[in-house]
Amino acid sequence: MSVRILALVGSLRAGSHNRQLAEAAVKHAPEGVEVVLHEGLGQVPFYNEDIDVEGSVPEAAAALRAAAGQADALLLFSPEYNGTIPAVLKNAIDWLSRPYGAGALTGKPVAVVGTAFGQYGGVWAQDETRKAVGIAGATVVEEAKLSIPGSVTRFAETHPADDAEVVEGLTKVIDQLSQAAPAAA
Template sequence: MTVVLALVGSLRADSTNRKIAELAQQIAPEGTEVRIAEGLGDVPFYNEDLDGEQAPASAVHLREQVAAADALLLVTPEYNGGLPAVLKNAIDWASRPYGQGSITGKPVAALGAAIGRFGGVWAHEDSLKSVRIAGGAAHEAPAGSFKSTEWTGSGHPQEQAEVVEAVTATLAKLVDEANQSVAA
């Protein structure tokens, strides 16, 4: 079983990006489980003074979720031209201790939807840059950036062919990369 952990960059209960992560759970390839990281809003901003043996339970739980995953899927909107603080914070906590963090060596992809002009591409690029610096094996380009204001019908991600195709392709690539790193 390959485990892909989705880190959702929006904390809103009815978030389009959370719906994309839920879509990933529904369409995951056979032998793959997509889990959505819970509790990101409870993790305090990274502060080295809080880290170590007495790290906050919410940060320890995040690190455990990342460590238990074979790959990460960042599903995020764009806030003011960049990645949401909650996602950057999750990457920061998962990167520690430096060089040995739970994110180290994991395949990572970013996708998601935003109402902005570019559909979140800047947030996806920023998040992947942070992941690379943190030691993760990030894709070179965002897997899918969608302008949710242009969606048809009810606007649900599962009704958008381009979203379903991008999530399917992204999961297939992440699973393949995770399996290759296990075999190596």
């Protein structure tokens, strides 16, 4: 049986290094694992309980929930904005956490990776993302981590999919995450 991993990217920029990292995950997913890159996080409105009403949930939020519901696990790609998680990724977590106790994240294995320009590769944002997604009900796969520093220079002329060290680290994370997925059992 194949494991389906939904990839969410916390940067909306088309040329984002975190998006490129997600593309590398899609390209280098091991046999038996499908990584699907979700599009449209920029269209998901900020979470508001007043608009989270059955039958009238905004289309982009409903699509996000459906994609997460069809996934066996999630892989979140977080850049670091002002030392913390980007709003678009936090908003996705908020939508996926509802309804409380029964959201699309409940019990799902999740790993968080990313790259940033700084010398630590965005670890603060990734730690905050793990915290938020865990509180939202997901099962954080703590050992599945990858923080790549110096993104602006490291990926100036090389796509992450063509960086052997990055591909090795990413493949390890995907393996760890897929092993934690119920479909792997």
